[in-house]
Amino acid sequence: MFSKEKWDELCEWLLLNQHTLSDEEKHYWVKHLSKSHEKMLEVWSEQLDLLDEVKEKLLHSAPLTFDKSLLDIPGISYFNLGLYEKALDELNMELRGDAHHARIYLYKGFSHLYMNDGEVTKESFLNTIHQSMDPLEKHFAFLGLGIYEGRGSNIEQAISYFEKAESLLFNPDVVYNLGICYLLLEMPEQALPYFKKVIDANEGDAEGYYWLGKCYFDSGDRTYGMETWYKAVQTFDSKELLLSLAVEFEEKEFFTCSLYCYERLHELGYDEATILHGIAWNYGLMDEREKSTEGFQQLLKDHPGDINAWISYLWLLIKWDEFSRIKEVKEKIHTLGLTHPLLTKMTNQMLT
Numbered sequence: 592m593f594s595k596e597k598w599d600e601l602c603e604w605l606l607l608n609q610h611t612l613s614d615e616e617k618h619y620w621v622k623h624l625s626k627s628h629e630k631m632l633e634v635w636s637e638q639l640d641l642l643d644e645v646k647e648k649l650l651h652s653a654p655l656t657f658d659k660s661l662l663d664i665p666g667i668s669y670f671n672l673g674l675y676e677k678a679l680d681e682l683n684m685e686l687r688g689d690a691h692h693a694r695i696y697l698y699k700g701f702s703h704l705y706m707n708d709g710e711v712t713k714e715s716f717l718n719t720i721h722q723s724m725d726p727l728e729k730h731f732a733f734l735g736l737g738i739y740e741g742r743g744s745n746i747e748q749a750i751s752y753f754e755k756a757e758s759l760l761f762n763p764d765v766v767y768n769l770g771i772c773y774l775l776l777e778m779p780e781q782a783l784p785y786f787k788k789v790i791d792a793n794e795g796d797a798e799g800y801y802w803l804g805k806c807y808f809d810s811g812d813r814t815y816g817m818e819t820w821y822k823a824v825q826t827f828d829s830k831e832l833l834l835s836l837a838v839e840f841e842e843k844e845f846f847t848c849s850l851y852c853y854e855r856l857h858e859l860g861y862d863e864a865t866i867l868h869g870i871a872w873n874y875g876l877m878d879e880r881e882k883s884t885e886g887f888q889q890l891l892k893d894h895p896g897d898i899n900a901w902i903s904y905l906w907l908l909i910k911w912d913e914f915s916r917i918k919e920v921k922e923k924i925h926t927l928g929l930t931h932p933l934l935t936k937m938t939n940q941m942l943t
Contacts, residue, residue, distance in 0.1 A: 664685060665681040666678045666679070666680075666681030666684075666695065666698060667682075667694075670682075670701065675702040676702075676706065678698065678702045679699060679702050682695050682699045682702065683699075692722055693718070693719045693722040693723035696715045696718040696719040696722065697719040697731055700712055700713075700732065700735045701731075704738060712735070712739050713739055716732040716739070717732075717736075719732040720733070726760060727759075727760065730756050730759040730760045730762065733753070733756035734752070734756040734765055737753040737756060740752060741768070746772050746775050749768075750769060753768055754769065757769065763789045763794035766788050766789050767786070767789050770783075770786040771802070773785070779805070779809035779810050780810045782802070783806035783810060786799055786802050786806060787803060797826075798832070800819055800822065800826070800827070800832075801820070801823060801835055803819050804816045804820040820836055820839070820848075821848075824836060824851065824852060830856060830861060833855055833856050834852070834856070834865075834866075836848075836852050837849045837869055841876070846873045847873075847877065849869070849873050850869075850870060850873040850874065853866050853869040853870045864890060864893075864900065867889075868890060868897070871887045871890055871903075874886060875887075875907040883907060887900065887904040896929065898931050898934065901924060902931065902933055902934060902937070905920050905934065905937050906937065908920060909937065917938070
């Protein structure tokens with residue numbers, strides 16, 4: 592299991608012992624650290640998104656909304672305005688009086704969470720849980736604790752708190768993040784029912800469908816994985832979703848599906864080089880040589896400095912034994928003054 596502390600310890604060890612490692616070992620550890628760092632960024636990003644959604648529910652979203660009787664408390668008003676430091680000053684003053692302490696501690700917890708204040712965040716949420724008889728207050732306190740532990744990469748503990756929040760009230764954000772937590776633990780079979788529960792409750796968005804399909808694939812169920820992703824492509828016009836699915840389909844060698852995602856993006860008005868590259872590349876992988884060549888030639892005419900496109904086009908030409916075009920490409924690359932180790936290696940291998 593990864594954590595920020597373990598990641599820091601490993602970095603320090605590698606720096607101290609790098610002289611004893613072979614080039615192969617160094618390459619392995621760099622790749623391993625990069626993957627772990629990406630996971631920590633995923634945790635932070637997911638939990639930050641959830642935190643904003645929690646605030647929205649605290650303010651507006653029935654039935655997960657409190658009564659209005661405490662809205663005139665200055666600390667809560669400042670929290671609603673996003674003035675968390677000022678909110679904490681006022682909330683601490685309220686605790687000296689006869690206010691609803693459990694609710695005050697709850698808002699203190701989320702204010703501290705926004706400010707990344709450490710253990711005092713956890714203490715505030717625990718005070719709410721110990722003092723409150725209100726299931727809604729306890730639900731949000733457990734949710735806050737889950738976000739707090741998730742930010743610290745303590746995923747197992749985050750799951751425990753999210754599960755306690757779910758046991759009190761159904762909140763699709765909690766269920767969704769339980770799925771994300773299990774994915775971060777590389778446990779897709781355990782994550783799957785949570786994403787399915789969100790979608791079955793008609794609360795699923797593009798990301799939910801993406802992760803549900805990925806869970807099916809990673810659990811070995813390609814049929815349901817394809818069905819889920821196909822429905823997502825048909826339902827949502829999300830650029831991020833379509834790009835993600837295009838890459839996923841290509842990696843799984845479903846080139847027609849990947850091409851369909853890129854073409855949908857093009858139909859939606861996205862015509863940047865990345866999408867045109869994806870269309871031409873997938874035509875090439877499908878051995879639709881004429882369409883692929885036309886696509887790359889137009890792309891490289893419009894974006895002559897796109898080295899990735901030159902590499903992809905050259906790779907396909909080598910695969911097709913198109914020696915005359917390989918020579919043309921090599922001359923064009925030289926004329927443009929483009930340099931890249933892979934380009935040099937590919938052209939030298941074929942034309943020496």
